[in-house]
Amino acid sequence: MTAAFTVILPHKRNPGNNAALAIALSCLQDNTASDFKLIMDAATDAPLYERINRMVEQADTDICVYMASDIFVAPAWDIPMLAIYESRFFVTNIIVEPGAIAMHGMNIHKDFGRKPETFNRAAFEAWSQGDAQALDVRGEGWPCSYMFSRDAWLAHGGLETNLYSPDGFTEADTNLWNRWKAAGNEIVRAQSYCYHLQRWSDEYEQTKVGR
Secondary structure, eight states, X not given: OOOSEEEEEEEEOSHHHHHHHHHHHHHHHHHOOSOEXXXXXXXXXXXXXXXXXXXXXXXXXXXXXXXXXTEEEOTTTHHHHXXXXXXXXXXXXXXXXXXXXXXXXXXXXXXXXXSGGGOOHHHHHHHHHTGGGGSOOOSOOOSSSEEEEHHHHHHTTOOOSSOOOTTSOOSHHHHHHHHHHHTTOEEEEEEEEEEEOSSTTOHHHHTSTTO
């Protein structure tokens, strides 16, 4: 079968984050209903946004999904996103987080574990197929993960690479989303679920009390 989309997965290599990546890949393999392609860039220390742009350019499917290596997808996560996808949409999903650090206002606070070894995958997956289905999906959501048209995304300039932030996470995502909406496009959210460990790629974050 033809791949429905390409997963774009930048990974920051360190022992703690490598453990998260193993779970992320297992969840992608087990919980993705559609055939898909995967482009992954694994680097110890390299600029994030340049890597994402390069991987999107390499994709040969029109639909791409930007993902992170500390995000774990729920069963059949792709089906609701594909159901509402149009090339004029960025399609987000519902991100569930443990609250280890400050959360985006539209993400859901529910603690299924704060590091790879304590992630309760069975409990998260059961919740995502049960009580979670009653959650309100209105609003834009958070810019990881999200589904988009490769060609449209590139036509809007991709992610800026000339911005600076000490932790490497700049306003590039927000700026792209603003350009997207200013051009008359939309950001919509699907009844699809992912669990996020929250900045687990950062080795300092991994050592904090409460993790």
